[in-house]
Amino acid sequence: MTIDSPTRTGSDLSPAARRSVAERLDVIGYPTKRHEAWRYAPHRTLGALSFGPPVDIAAALPELDAKMPTIEGPRIVVVNGLVDTERSDLTCPDGLRLSSLADVSAEQPERVAHHFDIADDEIDDAYLALSIAFGDDGAVVRVADDVTLDVPIHVVDVAVPDPTRNASCTGVVIHLGARSSATVIETRLGVTDEFGGSNVRTTITLDEGATLEHVVLQDAPDTQVHLSRIDVTQAAESTFNARSFNLGAAFGRCAYNVVLAGAGATADLSGLFFGVGEQVLDQQINVVHAAPDCTSRQTFRGVLDDRSTGVFNGGIDVRPGADGTDAEQSNDNLLLSNYAEVNTQPRLEILADEVACKHGATVGQLDETALYYMRTRGLRADEARRLLINGFADQAIDDVGIEPVRAWITHRLGHDDV
Amino acid sequence: MSETLRDIEELTEASYEYGFSTDLDTDIAPPGLNEDVVRLISAKKNEPEWLLAWRLKAFEAWQAMEEPDWAKLQIAPIDYQAISYWAAPRKKPVLDSMDDVDPEIREMFDKLGIPLHEQKMLSNVAIDAVVDSVSVTTTFKKTLAEAGVIFCSFSEAVQEYPDLVREHLGSVVPVRDNYFAALNSAVFSDGSFCYIPKGVRCPMELSTYFRINSENTGQFERTLIVADDDSHVSYLEGCTAPQRDENQLHAAVVELVAKDRSEIKYSTVQNWYPGDENGVGGIYNFVTKRGRAHTDAKISWTQVETGSAITWKYPSVILQGDRSVGEFYSVALSSKHQQADTGTKMVHIGADTTSSIISKGISAGHGQNTYRGLVKVLRSGVNARNYTQCDSLLLGKECGAHTIPYIEVKNPSAQIEHEASTSTIGEDQLYYCRQRGMTEEDAMSMIVNGFCREVFNELPMEFAVEAQRLLSVSLEGSVG
Numbered sequence: 001m002t003i004d005s006p007t008r009t010g011s012d013l014s015p016a017a018r019r020s021v022a023e024r025l026d027v028i029g030y031p032t033k034r035h036e037a038w039r040y041a042p043h044r045t046l047g048a049l050s051f052g053p054p055v056d057i058a059a060a061l062p063e064l065d066a067k068m069p070t071i072e073g074p075r076i077v078v079v080n081g082l083v084d085t086e087r088s089d090l091t092c093p094d095g096l097r098l099s100s101l102a103d104v105s106a107e108q109p110e111r112v113a114h115h116f117d118i119a120d121d122e123i124d125d126a127y128l129a130l131s132i133a134f135g136d137d138g139a140v141v142r143v144a145d146d147v148t149l150d151v152p153i154h155v156v157d158v159a160v161p162d163p164t165r166n167a168s169c170t171g172v173v174i175h176l177g178a179r180s181s182a183t184v185i186e187t188r189l190g191v192t193d194e195f196g197g198s199n200v201r202t203t204i205t206l207d208e209g210a211t212l213e214h215v216v217l218q219d220a221p222d223t224q225v226h227l228s229r230i231d232v233t234q235a236a237e238s239t240f241n242a243r244s245f246n247l248g249a250a251f252g253r254c255a256y257n258v259v260l261a262g263a264g265a266t267a268d269l270s271g272l273f274f275g276v277g278e279q280v281l282d283q284q285i286n287v288v289h290a291a292p293d294c295t296s297r298q299t300f301r302g303v304l305d306d307r308s309t310g311v312f313n314g315g316i317d318v319r320p321g322a323d324g325t326d327a328e329q330s331n332d333n334l335l336l337s338n339y340a341e342v343n344t345q346p347r348l349e350i351l352a353d354e355v356a357c358k359h360g361a362t363v364g365q366l367d368e369t370a371l372y373y374m375r376t377r378g379l380r381a382d383e384a385r386r387l388l389i390n391g392f393a394d395q396a397i398d399d400v401g402i403e404p405v406r407a408w409i410t411h412r413l414g415h416d417d418v
Numbered sequence: 419m420s421e422t423l424r425d426i427e428e429l430t431e432a433s434y435e436y437g438f439s440t441d442l443d444t445d446i447a448p449p450g451l452n453e454d455v456v457r458l459i460s461a462k463k464n465e466p467e468w469l470l471a472w473r474l475k476a477f478e479a480w481q482a483m484e485e486p487d488w489a490k491l492q493i494a495p496i497d498y499q500a501i502s503y504w505a506a507p508r509k510k511p512v513l514d515s516m517d518d519v520d521p522e523i524r525e526m527f528d529k530l531g532i533p534l535h536e537q538k539m540l541s542n543v544a545i546d547a548v549v550d551s552v553s554v555t556t557t558f559k560k561t562l563a564e565a566g567v568i569f570c571s572f573s574e575a576v577q578e579y580p581d582l583v584r585e586h587l588g589s590v591v592p593v594r595d596n597y598f599a600a601l602n603s604a605v606f607s608d609g610s611f612c613y614i615p616k617g618v619r620c621p622m623e624l625s626t627y628f629r630i631n632s633e634n635t636g637q638f639e640r641t642l643i644v645a646d647d648d649s650h651v652s653y654l655e656g657c658t659a660p661q662r663d664e665n666q667l668h669a670a671v672v673e674l675v676a677k678d679r680s681e682i683k684y685s686t687v688q689n690w691y692p693g694d695e696n697g698v699g700g701i702y703n704f705v706t707k708r709g710r711a712h713t714d715a716k717i718s719w720t721q722v723e724t725g726s727a728i729t730w731k732y733p734s735v736i737l738q739g740d741r742s743v744g745e746f747y748s749v750a751l752s753s754k755h756q757q758a759d760t761g762t763k764m765v766h767i768g769a770d771t772t773s774s775i776i777s778k779g780i781s782a783g784h785g786q787n788t789y790r791g792l793v794k795v796l797r798s799g800v801n802a803r804n805y806t807q808c809d810s811l812l813l814g815k816e817c818g819a820h821t822i823p824y825i826e827v828k829n830p831s832a833q834i835e836h837e838a839s840t841s842t843i844g845e846d847q848l849y850y851c852r853q854r855g856m857t858e859e860d861a862m863s864m865i866v867n868g869f870c871r872e873v874f875n876e877l878p879m880e881f882a883v884e885a886q887r888l889l890s891v892s893l894e895g896s897v898g
Contacts, residue, residue, distance in 0.1 A: 335830035348821040353812040353842040363834040
């Protein structure tokens with residue numbers, strides 16, 4: 001992997017800090033198979049990524065518009081780590097501010113300081129370090145206290161690999177005020193069939209009693225790498241509903257680090273990963289119960305076909321004093337081919353008593369008797385197969401509240417052809 | 419129930435019942451580890467050239483390896499040069515009858531409650547008792563010999579059955595397998611060897627009692643069990659160590675070979691000294707246990723781990739043959755400052771293989787208990803089936819329970835299920851029991867025993883009773 005020296009101008013957000021991040025990168029190095037969280041990642045592919053400051057390609061991207069889900073409402077589009085004002089629509093209803101990360105960094109750096117100022121010893125991952133160093137631009141979503149937004153906010157990240165620097169970094173900062181409620185959809189796409197990638201890092205802060213529905217639609221081309229990291233801090237009585245659809249990319253990674261910091265907070269994460277070809281789809285989830293009486297759910301489903309590989313590494317970490325924790329985790333997987341592979345690791349780490357934690361994982365194939373039953377009812381073998389797979393995947397789709405998003409996913413998975 | 423409770427009351431007085439030290443005249447090597455020590459051990463035991471070469475290969479491998487740090491264990495650095503790798507009772511009696519056994523050793527075994535005397539042997543258990551490193555006495559040899567079963571100390575097997583040993587030693591746990599297995603391969607002192615011939619059902623349960631006696635000695639024993647086609651054997655292993663301030667190292671290797679249609683059942687009750695209330699002292703227990711199951715064979719591990727300051731142990735089964743079966747039943751308790759990182763590995767290679775894992779972890783005091791397991795289905799593992807259940811019970815505010823299972827599946831016909839739960843003893847459960855006139859301690863003991871029942875049911879009778887008693891004693895003082 002190659003990186004340029006991170007000394008881009010245009011944002012005065014502590015270039016010194018950024019240089020120290022590059023130094024930090026030298027210390028921690030890139031992950032290898034020996035790193036638990038990167039155990040099943042294709043390290044050779046990752047090694048071919050080259051990161052650096054964003055490259056502004058003011059190109060027309062006609063294919064992009066066809067790929068993007070049509071969702072009414074405010075929208076911010078980030079191409080190769082830079083906000084594309086042409087494609088964005090920053091008109092906002094009352095109580096919502098949608099801005100570019102670079103602008104906020106320049107004008108009100110304190111609002112996004114927590115996204116960049118991360119203690120050295122907490123920078124334990126090379127891609128986090130790269131994101132701090134190069135992910136200057138992106139989106140900032142701020143919802144005021146007591147505001148309930150009806151329209152979803154759409155954040156689109158697009159990777160257009162450039163031969164000189166094939167990977168970009170994007171930052172997204174979401175902050176919901178007390179008792180507010182909003183929906184944010186993050187779509188991650190790529191154009192061209194060139195090799196490259198995108199490293200998107202989202203920092204979410206939920207104040208007391210806030211409710212966020214957060215959807216990730218990852219559909220990068222299968223020639224690219226997509227790395228996603230979502231760090232969430234929840235105050236008391238807040239609710240975080242995450243819906244992740246990890247569908248595209250040669251290596252698609254979706255990592256959540258959720259900290260339930262206030263009493264009575266709830267995190268409900270669900271997701272679907274659907275691998276075909278030689279895709280490697282990696283989900284890394286860690287939910288930390290740091291306060292009493294919090295609830296968390298993780299429900300992830302994987303379908304792996306052809307030579308694809310699915311990874312689920314989900315953790316529930318109950319800290320001392322987090323009594324009254326109620327945590328559940330499940331990962332069900334369907335293997336459709338003799339060459340598909342799944343690696344699942346549901347972890348529990350518990351340092352408090354008065355807890356109720358459960359986890360479960362299953363791996364199986366399509367139920368022969370169900371297939372047989374449908375065939376006796378006159379369905380063709382391939383139809384019956386499709387129906388069963390769709391039924392399995394639909395459980396994850398049903399959790400999504402926004403109709404156009406559901407429609408986009410069903411279409412993407414080819415369900416509407418049946 | 420009331421009987422058990424009385425036992426508990428008696429036992430609660432002594433904090434570690436087996437914490438006495440017998441003054442044996444011991445032949446001990448100076449501390450330190452180098453090639454000469456490996457040669458010394460081999461020479462002391464009058465070993466053939468091939469075994470010395472094997473040890474040296476292991477020692478060379480070990481020197482190039484790094485101590486593993488992936489386990490969830492806080493371990494003070496171990497100085498491998500400060501340990502003496504050879505300790506043997508100097509008076510090695512010729513054992514024509516029980517009376518020939520050193521009276522001091524016999525007394526020690528009496529304290530441990532092993533039925534070593536002839537009259538006590540009606541319990542139908544043959545014991546290969548190991549004091550420190552050398553096997554002292556083997557009973558029931560005759561009955562076993564009649565059935566054609568070979569059950570002897572490892573050193574004896576090397577002299578008497580070199581071909582059998584040479585064929586199977588290291589065939590399941592190779593010398594380079596891991597750091598502690600390599601160390602053991604280089605310096606193992608003794609252990610047990612068992613061979614069940616074709617078609618033989620071993621007439622009795624075989625048992626080994628290990629005991630670390632001398633100060634500053636590591637115990638590195640090696641067990642090799644070979645069950646030939648269509649045979650069956652049940653093997654019991656119990657461990658106790660006297661109370662010491664220093665941490666003592668114990669790195670054992672157990673290899674099981676279950677040939678076609680055979681069955682090996684291996685049960686362990688491990689009660690090494692866990693250290694005192696402040697976490698001082700205790701045994702470091704790093705054990706590599708693995709079995710290879712051939713076609714239609716079955717290997718079953720049952721363990722009750724109540725002792726040791728550190729437990730690092732993953733009894734595994736390589737399900738190599740078609741239709742082979744692997745089982746793992748475990749109760750692991752960590753109280754005081756004990757840390758346990760234990761679990762199993764089931765590697766499904768053959769077709770139609772089945773494995774089941776039942777693990778019960780109990781954490782009390784400042785104990786940290788981790789279940790770490792791997793279920794791996796290779797591409798060849800058609801129709802592999804696994805069921806895993808890991809339950810943890812937390813008793814107290816300062817302890818921790820962790821579950822880290824790895825599931826790796828490369829065959830779509832595999833069916834894998836994993837379930838785990840972590841909970842505490844409910845206020846309502848305790849309240850109900852107290853209402854019925856039980857003390858809080860009795861109620862807790864009953865609930866804990868119920869939690870472990872599925873595993874205790876797998877243990878042979880006398881082990882099940884011992885396991886229940888151990889559990890109750892170890893949990894003493896954890897209420898509240």
